[in-house]
Amino acid sequence: GAGVSQSPRYKVAKRGQDVALRCDPISGHVSLFWYQQALGQGPEFLTYFQNEAQLDKSGLPSDRFFAERPEGSVSTLKIQRTQQEDSAVYLCASSLVRGEAFFGQGTRLTVV
Amino acid sequence: TQLLEQSPQFLSIQEGENLTVYCNSSSVFSSLQWYRQEPGEGPVLLVTVVTGGEVKKLKRLTFQFGDARKDSSLHITAAQPGDTGLYLCAGALIDYKLSFGAGTTVTVRA
Numbered sequence: 544g545a546g547v548s549q550s551p552r553y554k555v556a557k558r559g560q561d562v563a564l565r566c567d568p569i570s571g572h573v574s575l576f577w578y579q580q581a582l583g584q585g586p587e588f589l590t591y592f593q594n595e596a597q598l599d600k601s602g603l604p605s606d607r608f609f610a611e612r613p614e615g616s617v618s619t620l621k622i623q624r625t626q627q628e629d630s631a632v633y634l635c636a637s638s639l640v641r642g643e644a645f646f647g648q649g650t651r652l653t654v655v
Numbered sequence: 656t657q658l659l660e661q662s663p664q665f666l667s668i669q670e671g672e673n674l675t676v677y678c679n680s681s682s683v684f685s686s687l688q689w690y691r692q693e694p695g696e697g698p699v700l701l702v703t704v705v706t707g708g709e710v711k712k713l714k715r716l717t718f719q720f721g722d723a724r725k726d727s728s729l730h731i732t733a734a735q736p737g738d739t740g741l742y743l744c745a746g747a748l749i750d751y752k753l754s755f756g757a758g759t760t761v762t763v764r765a
Contacts, residue, residue: 547697574751585659585743585755586698599752634697643688644753646697 545569547647549635555653556625564620564650566635572645574638577610577620579631580649586634592618625654658682659744659756667762671733676759678744679726685747687727689718692741692758734763 548567556562568575573594578586579602588602594615603610607625612618622629632651636644659680668674678687686705690698702711704720704727711718715738717730731738741760745753 576751576753578755583757585745585757586753588752588754591751593751636697638751640703641686641747641751643700643703645700646690648695648697651695 547635547637547645549633549647549650551650552648553651553653555655558626558654559624560654561621561623562625562652564622564633564635564652566618566620566647568616568618568635568637569639569645572637572639573615574644575612575618576636576638576644577618578634578636578646579604580634581631589620589633622652625652627654630654658748658754659746661742661744661756661759663759664757665760665762667764668734670735670763670765674731674734674761676729676742676744676761677726678728678756680746681725682746682748683724685724687720687724687747688745688753689727689729690743690745692743698743731761734761736763736765739763 550565575592577589580586590610591599592612607623609621632649634649636646638644662677688703689701692698702718707722707724709720715732719728741758743758745755
């Protein structure tokens with residue numbers, strides 16, 4: 544596709560439920576990022592992949608958060624046992640040029 | 656804690672007026688980006704500045720990178736309602752990791 548595609552666009556989860564968020568990056572972009580954006584804030588870095596290798600996961604808030612990109616293309620962010628504080632917009636971005644990122648529309652997660 | 660401080664947080668102006676948004680930090684960045692984000696959408700890249708003192712123009716938008724590569728500004732001339740949105744600056748400390756400011760919400764009234 545022409546841009547970064549994320550699904551679902553909206554997800555409502557009951558507290559304690561596991562969720563999986565999908566990201567389809569721009570074709571040919573080796574770098575992929577996940578960010579978390581709370582209401583009224585800028586995006587916060589979660590994790591970074593170069594091809595299939597997860598080179599940095601320092602921003603993941605807890606061990607309930609897990610990301611993978613097994614074939615160096617599509618990525619999935621999984622959150623286990625969701626809690627209310629996990630409610631946010633999760634943004635995926637891909638990059639070809641150092642420092643520039645192209646973002647998807649995001650997945651708005653609401654934990655009730 | 657966000658490394659980049661943006662000001663003002665909110666800005667509401669009349670169509671045709673000019674505006675400036677500031678982005679400041681005590682850290683030195685290898686590059687700095689400006690994004691615009693509309694409700695329900697992801698941030699859209701407007702520009703990347705790399706060299707200290709660099710000025711880039713994009714139609715009515717002028718971006719400046721500070722000489723020390725710690726700060727930046729975005730100036731919009733003759734703002735239009737289509738310029739309404741959340742403006743985010745983001746700096747690259749390590750080449751791949753962007754640190755974002757909290758954003759400036761700009762509203763241009765017709």
